[in-house]
Amino acid sequence: MMSKKRNQSTLWRPGLIIMAAIIIPGLLLSILAIRTARHEEAFMEKQLHTTFSAELSQAVYSLQQLLESIQDSLDATVPVVTGKDIKAVIHKWDSTTSLVDIPFIFDKSGNVVWPPESDRSQRDRDFITANYNFFLNRQPVEVYRSISDDYVDQMIAANRKFPGKKNKKQSDITFRKQAKDAFARNSKIQKKVYKDLQRQGQVVPLRNVVTGSKNEAKVEAYTPQLSTYISEPMRFSQIVSSANSGLIPRIIDQQFTLLYWKKIGTEQIIGCSIDITKLLDHIIPLLPQTQTNVRYLTILNHNGKPAIPAESFSPRNWKHPFAAKEISRLLPRWEIAVYLVSPQTLSSRARFTALVITLLAGILFITIVISGFVLFKTMQTEMRLARQKTTFVTNVSHELKTPLTSIRIFAELLKDRRQPDPAKQEKYLGIMVSEIERLTRLINNVLDFARINKGEKTYSKRTCDINALCQELAANQRFRLEHNKFTFITDFPSGELFVFADPEAIKQALLNIISNAEKYSADKKWIRFTLVHEGSDAVLRVADQGIGIDPALKERIFKEFYRVDDSLTARVQGTGLGLTITRQILQDHGGDIRSQKNEPSGTEFIITLPIQTEESSET
Numbered sequence: 133m134m135s136k137k138r139n140q141s142t143l144w145r146p147g148l149i150i151m152a153a154i155i156i157p158g159l160l161l162s163i164l165a166i167r168t169a170r171h172e173e174a175f176m177e178k179q180l181h182t183t184f185s186a187e188l189s190q191a192v193y194s195l196q197q198l199l200e201s202i203q204d205s206l207d208a209t210v211p212v213v214t215g216k217d218i219k220a221v222i223h224k225w226d227s228t229t230s231l232v233d234i235p236f237i238f239d240k241s242g243n244v245v246w247p248p249e250s251d252r253s254q255r256d257r258d259f260i261t262a263n264y265n266f267f268l269n270r271q272p273v274e275v276y277r278s279i280s281d282d283y284v285d286q287m288i289a290a291n292r293k294f295p296g297k298k299n300k301k302q303s304d305i306t307f308r309k310q311a312k313d314a315f316a317r318n319s320k321i322q323k324k325v326y327k328d329l330q331r332q333g334q335v336v337p338l339r340n341v342v343t344g345s346k347n348e349a350k351v352e353a354y355t356p357q358l359s360t361y362i363s364e365p366m367r368f369s370q371i372v373s374s375a376n377s378g379l380i381p382r383i384i385d386q387q388f389t390l391l392y393w394k395k396i397g398t399e400q401i402i403g404c405s406i407d408i409t410k411l412l413d414h415i416i417p418l419l420p421q422t423q424t425n426v427r428y429l430t431i432l433n434h435n436g437k438p439a440i441p442a443e444s445f446s447p448r449n450w451k452h453p454f455a456a457k458e459i460s461r462l463l464p465r466w467e468i469a470v471y472l473v474s475p476q477t478l479s480s481r482a483r484f485t486a487l488v489i490t491l492l493a494g495i496l497f498i499t500i501v502i503s504g505f506v507l508f509k510t511m512q513t514e515m516r517l518a519r520q521k522t523t524f525v526t527n528v529s530h531e532l533k534t535p536l537t538s539i540r541i542f543a544e545l546l547k548d549r550r551q552p553d554p555a556k557q558e559k560y561l562g563i564m565v566s567e568i569e570r571l572t573r574l575i576n577n578v579l580d581f582a583r584i585n586k587g588e589k590t591y592s593k594r595t596c597d598i599n600a601l602c603q604e605l606a607a608n609q610r611f612r613l614e615h616n617k618f619t620f621i622t623d624f625p626s627g628e629l630f631v632f633a634d635p636e637a638i639k640q641a642l643l644n645i646i647s648n649a650e651k652y653s654a655d656k657k658w659i660r661f662t663l664v665h666e667g668s669d670a671v672l673r674v675a676d677q678g679i680g681i682d683p684a685l686k687e688r689i690f691k692e693f694y695r696v697d698d699s700l701t702a703r704v705q706g707t708g709l710g711l712t713i714t715r716q717i718l719q720d721h722g723g724d725i726r727s728q729k730n731e732p733s734g735t736e737f738i739i740t741l742p743i744q745t746e747e748s749s750e751t
Contacts, residue, residue: 176485177344184427184455184470187420191429191468192457194418199379199462202231202406202414206392207377210402213237222246226404231414233407234259240399242268259405262384263391267401272365273382276461279336279360280315283325287311326358336362340436340465341456361461372401379406379462388434390462412439419468427454427470434465447471535567535574559615566612573643578709591634591720595744598638598670599629602663605642613650613659623662629670632744633721641717644710645674645725645737653678656733669723669740677734686727690715 209229211221218237226232234256237245244264247256265271288311315321329336337359371380377394390411393403415431422429423445433439436451447453453469460466542560545551551560606622613620631638649659656677664671681689690711715725723741730736 180426180472181455185457187429188455188457188468188470191419192459195415195463195468196460198414198418199460202411203377203379203392206231206404207394210377210394213396213400213402218246219251230410231404231406233405233410235402235404236260237396237400237402238267245400246402262389263382266382267368269367269369272367273371273380274363274464275366275371276361276363276381276464278461279325279329279362280312283315283321284311329362334362334364337465339456339458339467340432340434341451341453341467341469343453343456359465360458361464363464381462381464383434383464386435408439416440423473426473428473429468429470431459432456432467432469434463436465436467439466445471445473535571538567539564539571562611563615566609569608569643570647573640573647576640589716589720591637593632593634593721595630595632596635596638597628598631598633598672598741599624599627599663601635601638602642602661602672605639605646606661609643609646613646616650616657618650618653618657618659621658621660623660625663625665629663629665630744631670631721631741633741637717638721638741641714641725641739642672642674644714645739648710648737649674649676649678649735652676653734658734665743668743668745670743672739672741673736674739675730675734675736677730677732680729680733681727681735683729689727690725 206229209225211225213221222235222237226235235246236259239245242264244260247253247260252260266273315325326336339357339359342357371378372393372395377392380391380393382389382391388408390406390408391403392406393401396402412431419431420429422440428445428447430442431439432450432453438450450469453467454472454475456467456469458465458467542564546557546560551557603622603624606620606624610620646659646661653659653676658677660673660675662673664673711725718725718739718741721741723739725737725739727735727737
């Protein structure tokens with residue numbers, strides 16, 4: 133029993149190491165794949181966001197260039213005003229320049245030169261009322277500037293003062309671009325700049341939108357993002373003191389106005405309010421394709437509403453785009469925004485991808501486990517086979533020594549004539565013949581096994597009487613079995629029973645079975661050998677009352693080198709080839725062998741061989 137446990141431990145330990153070496157990495161790989169699948173939606177969202185952000189950045193750059201060009205074009209079209217033809221000149225400017233909405237002229241004292249009081253429409257009056265105090269320096273206006281521009285200016289100033297090794301030969305233009313890119317990409321720099329502004333008492337306004345793929349219905353629950361533009365109050369005189377013309381955005385009572393102004397000499401300022409509708413007509417051609425099968429793009433005004441007609445697209449909440457960017461300091465709180473046409477599609481695609489990855493990871497893990505198990509079983513089988521072969525060599529050596537020893541002892545007794553009794557001499561000769569047959573059978577088993585493995589086993593088949601063969605075999609074995617105190621019972625039919633077979637091969641098979649019955653009958657030394665005719669078969673039965681065979685092993689006992697490994701069989705020598713060769717011989721003759729429990733104890737082997745008929749004889 134201890135040997136059995138050691139053998140099992142020897143087989144299991146390296147197998148478990150190999151299984152662990154295969155399964156643990158496979159399990160970790162599967163877990164990693166499943167965790168990656170769980171973050172698939174965030175990964176896909178990030179990819180889309182990166183793509184759309186690049187698209188929006190390009191569009192914002194084009195719009196900023198447009199707004200700068202608007203000031204230049206208005207500067208070029210502003211008329212020269214004289215007292216006599218002022219009305220005609222202003223009307224011509226208004227009618228020929230599409231962006232001009234309400235033209236105006238103020239003198240240095242704040243008097244309204246145009247539109248004259250007698251010629252003012254209600255729109256003119258509303259415009260003058262809304263802006264009069266501003267133009268008279270009685271009321272400041274919020275002037276916006278870019279936080280990134282402030283940061284870049286600070287970096288340029290520092291670079292000029294303390295140029296680094298890498299930057300001392302760079303121009304301000306190159307350094308500005310690098311600093312601006314660094315600010316846009318580095319969230320740490322942005323956070324530092326915002327903290328510095330807060331310490332300085334600056335109030336950074338909030339944007340109108342919350343970007344991302346969160347539930348649009350709950351967008352109010354999320355904190356809006358900080359704007360990249362800050363404002364400071366300035367009076368009109370401060371604004372015009374540092375330039376000759378410019379654009380001033382104003383938000384009055386939730387209405388957005390963009391004012392253009394230009395100095396006329398030192399006494400007057402001419403300008404106009406920009407027609408926002410016409411401005412949008414200039415903006416729209418610069419935008420990418422408004423709608424694709426994935427996203428919808430639009431411009432949001434200062435109220436977070438679409439400034440461009442939404443056509444057929446309508447999200448649940450305009451203030452919750454997937455991605456958005458502020459446009460310019462001249463259009464404060466205006467954003468260019470992208471919305472997913474079908475937000476559920478992203479989740480569905482992510483779930484599908486995650487499901488596929490999870491399934492593949494599961495299949496991979498199962499495959500690895502199965503492969504590891506197959507490898508383990510194969511290795512276990514090979515190790516068991518190697519151990520069985522080692523045992524086989526040892527047992528063959530012992531099996532060869534035992535009959536040779538007996539033959540030598542009895543031969544020496546007969547040679548030296550130390551046994552004068554003729555009956556005992558006959559007995560010794562019988563034992564010697566029996567041992568020689570045993571030795572011959574052992575050698576034949578080994579040789580036949582080698583021939584069977586190589587496919588070289590041949591038979592000398594002929595028509596033979598199986599009944600006569602069994603009776604002859606029983607007669608030859610009876611003396612030895614009874615000498616070993618066995619009860620040997622035989623039962624054969626009368627008459628002939630022909631089979632087409634190799635008689636020597638059939639004898640070898642039967643002797644293997646009888647020898648097994650003899651070996652494994654420890655206490656009850658009893659063997660029964662019978663032959664009956666059943667249908668088209670000759671059925672031979674060899675039964676004993678020995679230790680028996682576990683029903684679970686009734687097929688495994690026919691495998692090569694297999695021996696039942698327990699305390700009752702461990703002391704019985706054997707090669708583990710007898711039953712393997714016996715089954716192969718019988719199957720080569722069209723028959724077979726099986727085992728079953730013998731009542732009340734022991735094992736019964738049942739052999740079937742086809743009886744030769746006229747048809748089979750002709751064949």
